[in-house]
Amino acid sequence: MLLAEHFRALTRIGAAGRRLWGSQPFGDRRKQVGVLHSLSGTMAISETSLKDVALMTFEEINAKGGVLGMKIEPVVVDPASNWPLFAEKARQLISQDKVAAVFGCWTSVSRKSVLPVFEELNGLLYYPVQYEGEELSQNVFYTGAAPNQQAIPAVEYLMSKEGGGATRFFLLGTDYVYPRTTNKILRAFLKSKNVAEKDIEEIYTPFGHSDYQTIVAQIKAFGAGGRAAVISTINGDSNVPFYKELGNQGLKATDIPVVAFSVGEEELRGIDTKPLVGHLAAWNYFMSVKNPANTEFIKKWKAYVKKNKLPGGDSRVTNDPMEATYVGIHMWAQAVQKAGSLKVDDVRKAMSGQTFKAPSGYTLKMDETNHHLWKPVMIGEVQGNGQFDVVWKTDGPVRAQPWSPFIAGNEKREQAKR
Numbered sequence: 001m002l003l004a005e006h007f008r009a010l011t012r013i014g015a016a017g018r019r020l021w022g023s024q025p026f027g028d029r030r031k032q033v034g035v036l037h038s039l040s041g042t043m044a045i046s047e048t049s050l051k052d053v054a055l056m057t058f059e060e061i062n063a064k065g066g067v068l069g070m071k072i073e074p075v076v077v078d079p080a081s082n083w084p085l086f087a088e089k090a091r092q093l094i095s096q097d098k099v100a101a102v103f104g105c106w107t108s109v110s111r112k113s114v115l116p117v118f119e120e121l122n123g124l125l126y127y128p129v130q131y132e133g134e135e136l137s138q139n140v141f142y143t144g145a146a147p148n149q150q151a152i153p154a155v156e157y158l159m160s161k162e163g164g165g166a167t168r169f170f171l172l173g174t175d176y177v178y179p180r181t182t183n184k185i186l187r188a189f190l191k192s193k194n195v196a197e198k199d200i201e202e203i204y205t206p207f208g209h210s211d212y213q214t215i216v217a218q219i220k221a222f223g224a225g226g227r228a229a230v231i232s233t234i235n236g237d238s239n240v241p242f243y244k245e246l247g248n249q250g251l252k253a254t255d256i257p258v259v260a261f262s263v264g265e266e267e268l269r270g271i272d273t274k275p276l277v278g279h280l281a282a283w284n285y286f287m288s289v290k291n292p293a294n295t296e297f298i299k300k301w302k303a304y305v306k307k308n309k310l311p312g313g314d315s316r317v318t319n320d321p322m323e324a325t326y327v328g329i330h331m332w333a334q335a336v337q338k339a340g341s342l343k344v345d346d347v348r349k350a351m352s353g354q355t356f357k358a359p360s361g362y363t364l365k366m367d368e369t370n371h372h373l374w375k376p377v378m379i380g381e382v383q384g385n386g387q388f389d390v391v392w393k394t395d396g397p398v399r400a401q402p403w404s405p406f407i408a409g410n411e412k413r414e415q416a417k418r
Contacts, residue, residue: 026071031342034093035074036104041081042208042236047106049266053322054103056304057329067336075099083113090114094123100342101332107235108132108178124344128324130261132181133402141351142372143328145284146400147185153377154259154282155186157392158229166229168199170222173233175204182233188406209238212245223256230258239267243276253278264319274384283320284375286388291361323359330356331366362397372400
């Protein structure tokens with residue numbers, strides 16, 4: 001009898017201990033990771049949501065046991081849309097905070113700023129935004145699109161009968177490396193399709209530019225020549241005045257369609273999109289796609305926004321770079337588990353061939369040789385509610401070409417990397 005009571009007492013103590021452990025499952029076992037996104041300045045409109053979805057993803061992974069039994073602790077810094085400050089913050093995260101990996105950057109100028117730091121200190125950056133290619137670092141995993149996964153298919157669509165049969169192109173971008181290099185690639189591509197130089201206009205504006213009245217008037221005049229399209233690589237909060245000016249001047253997609261590479265649901269939030277219906281964006285994910293993985297992703301995001309009382313509340317949306325952030329973090333966690341290690345060299349090896357069922361509805365793979373994701377390509381049409389209707393997509397994920405075949409000498413570079 002006493003033995004039975006003693007056993008029951010031990011059982012109760014054990015259960016209490018398990019409850020205590022369950023409330024603090026990690027104890028002192030935790031590992032820091034970095035979040036490097038602009039939370040102020042011209043890029044905050046785009047990057048703040050990437051910080052938010054990163055924190056949601058870490059919370060999701062921690063709820064399932066973390067990595068190697070350790071809790072992931074994010075260290076969030078704000079480089080404030082200041083490109084040299086990105087490098088300083090990256091050095092701080094790697095050298096002082098000893099983070100296992102960093103998830104961040106949007107613009108290519110910020111990525112170019114931090115790249116020497118990651119290579120010098122052997123850090124690991126997960127970069128979640130479409131970019132111009134012409135880069136392949138062993139210290140970066142690129143979860144956004146290369147030009148052949150966004151820019152080239154978008155222009156091919158515009159030139160097709162389905163996309164309007166455009167033969168004249170107005171290239172408008174923010175003045176930095178991504179738009180200029182992308183447009184260099186597009187010029188070579190258009191030349192290969194027998195588009196004459198006189199049928200290509202190219203204009204750049206600085207970061208934070210807000211007066212698009214003259215430029216939209218130029219676009220309107222260019223469009224009057226017929227069979228024209230605008231390719232926009234405007235980045236950051238300049239997209240808001242640009243799209244508002246399109247509406248102000250009554251420039252409809254039926255007059256001259258605009259296809260954007262850096263405008264998604266987040267940038268259109270708060271803009272009256274009714275005058276913009278029919279304009280386009282090229283991405284690898286849209287919030288509107290219908291599949292179980294995306295339904296779950298949106299549900300988690302909405303719940304996270306509500307629980308944490310994030311600014312914008314119910315109006316908060318998901319977009320492509322958020323999905324790329326989510327996929328990248330999960331792949332990193334999977335690679336850590338596979339490697340049984342948080343060491344950069346071990347995780348790098350384990351990232352090769354990693355797969356993840358993404359909210360896009362496709363199973364994405366990290367390429368075994370080029371540090372880029374295989375991604376589907378989608379073209380969406382702006383709707384009156386600020387969402388996009390997918391009007392064209394590839395049959396499946398496309399392998400990235402970091403070195404564009406439309407830049408001379410890249411064929412040899414691509415072969416050398418294999």
